[in-house]
Structures are given as C-alpha cells and as structure tokens.
Amino acid sequence: MxxxxxxxxxxxxxxxxxxxxxxxxxxxxxxxxxxxxxxxxxxxxxxxxxxxxxxxxxxxxxxxxxxxxxxxxxxxxxxxxxxxxxxxxxxxxxxxxxxxxxxxxxxxWPDEFDGDDAVPLARVLDAITQLDLVWRELAEQSGKSVPEFNEPELPDDPSTRSFVLSAGLPIGETDRQRVLSAPGPAQRLTALAESLDDVVAALRFRLQ
Missing domain, CATH: 2.30.130.40 (LON domain-like)
Known part of the structure; x- marks a missing residue:
C-alpha cells in the first residue's frame, strides 16, 4: 500500500x-x-x-x-x-x-491467471478483421479514405499482449475501463472482443 x-x-x-x-x-x-x-x-x-x-x-x-x-x-x-x-x-x-x-x-494489482487466452485472443483477432472489412465498405460507400489499423506485434506474455491489443482500438472509455478492470488477460480479451463486436454491429447498421 x-x-x-x-x-x-x-x-x-x-x-x-x-x-x-x-x-x-x-x-x-x-x-x-x-x-x-x-x-x-x-x-x-x-x-x-x-x-x-x-x-x-x-x-x-x-x-x-x-x-x-x-x-x-x-x-x-x-x-x-x-x-x-x-x-x-x-x-x-x-x-x-x-x-x-x-x-x-x-x-x-497484478493480473491474475484466469485461464487459457487462446479462444478470446482468436475472437479479438477475428473482430479486428471484421472491423477492417466494414470500415472499407463504409469508405467505399461514402468516398472517404479507409481508417488504418496497424495490428501491433504481439508479445508472448499474455498480460502484456492483452493490453497491447486493447490500446488503439476504437472502443469507448467505459469499455476501456472494463478492459482495465478485468482480473486477467483471458477475461480482458473477452471484454475487448465484446466491445469490438458492438462497434462492428454499429458500423454495419450504418451501412444499411
């Protein structure tokens, strides 16, 4: 303390x-x-x-x-x-x-071990791919340039990796607080994937 x-x-x-x-x-x-x-x-x-x-x-x-x-x-x-x-x-x-x-x-408050992060990590990477696709569709529809997301080089350490992935993604401050407050990397990536799914859904709604 x-x-x-x-x-x-x-x-x-x-x-x-x-x-x-x-x-x-x-x-x-x-x-x-x-x-x-x-x-x-x-x-x-x-x-x-x-x-x-x-x-x-x-x-x-x-x-x-x-x-x-x-x-x-x-x-x-x-x-x-x-x-x-x-x-x-x-x-x-x-x-x-x-x-x-x-x-x-x-x-x-160090991260706690909260299980294998392989599945939530795959969810996050898939959501990033979907985000890139829907951004490109919106850009084509509006005639604007495509927002760039340069996927960072991911560290081996699960905790560091979860924070590196969370930084720079287009989620709101409440969602970033959920990410920060997750006990460990597996739950953090799950929260991040859920937030990205919401962003993708909102962008797809705009496409309609």
Whole structure:
C-alpha cells in the first residue's frame, strides 16, 4: 500500500500506453511541482465516471494505472506539458482529502491467471478483421479514405499482449475501463472482443 497523487481524467490509461497532458489547473500544477522533485515522478490516473475534469466534484473509478512522467516542459501561462507512460495497474483502497490535490491509498494489482487466452485472443483477432472489412465498405460507400489499423506485434506474455491489443482500438472509455478492470488477460480479451463486436454491429447498421 502506498499513497499516490492522483489525476482523475475523462480517459482511461492502460499499462504501456503513452499519455500526453497539458496541465493548467492550479491543484495539478502543485501536484506536478511536487512530483518532479522525486527521482521517479509518478501519479495515478483513474477514470471520472461522472462529473468533469476541471473543478472537482467528480465521481472516480477505483481501478487505475500509475503514470510515470517521462518528460515535463513548462508552457507560457503557468502550464506544464507532460508526456507520461502507463505502468502498473492499481486499485484504490481509500481516497484522501483533495488537499491540495487528489491523493489516494493504492495497491498494485497484478493480473491474475484466469485461464487459457487462446479462444478470446482468436475472437479479438477475428473482430479486428471484421472491423477492417466494414470500415472499407463504409469508405467505399461514402468516398472517404479507409481508417488504418496497424495490428501491433504481439508479445508472448499474455498480460502484456492483452493490453497491447486493447490500446488503439476504437472502443469507448467505459469499455476501456472494463478492459482495465478485468482480473486477467483471458477475461480482458473477452471484454475487448465484446466491445469490438458492438462497434462492428454499429458500423454495419450504418451501412444499411
């Protein structure tokens, strides 16, 4: 268990993803000022399930990701430009008072073994193929260019592979939170496949 500064956002950060941020709100300027004094500047990122990023009074999810600050550049107007990298997944045990910025007691949540991921992996790869096909049909129908999805090189490690596949796919933030919150890679890929099936179904409806 450790206490981390927290940055609730309207987006989900997955382990391994890059997250560019422009920080301007005074409480988060103070947070960055403190973070960059550390040898390993980090903070937690969680999704705001209800409310807004600016001003507080938000409702936050209890599963997030540690973001390590890879670069920090001052911007005119008392702002910071950050480039962060998602690292460990964490669960929030307890929120502390937002004084002067959000903080929480968190524990790292490693993936649990939840079975062979071969079947859900095949489902995801098939859904990606279907997504590419329906995108091409829509592009031909509308005369627009075809959206590109470059399938990444997949690692051997099941957990890393499930996050690499999840990053960059056109699913909503609620679905990305489901992916992040899955206990292990097999259930994560199942959630991802279900989300992609919904996207494909919605695009096919547009074709009609």
């Amino acid at each position: 450790e206490v981390l500064p927290m940055f609730p956002l309207g987006t989900v950060l997955l382990p391994g993803e890059r997250l560019p941020l422009q920080v301007f709100e005074p409480r988060y300027i103070a947070m960055v000022d403190n973070c960059i004094l550390d040898d390993d500047p980090r903070f937690g990122v969680v999704l705001i399930s209800r409310g807004h990023e600016v001003g507080g009074d938000d409702v936050r999810t209890d599963v997030g990701t540690i973001a390590r600050i890879a670069s920090c550049v001052p911007i005119p107007g008392n702002r910071f430009g950050l480039l962060c990298v998602g690292e460990d997944r964490v669960r929030v045990s307890r929120w502390l008072p937002d004084d002067p910025y959000p903080r929480a007691e968190v524990e790292v």
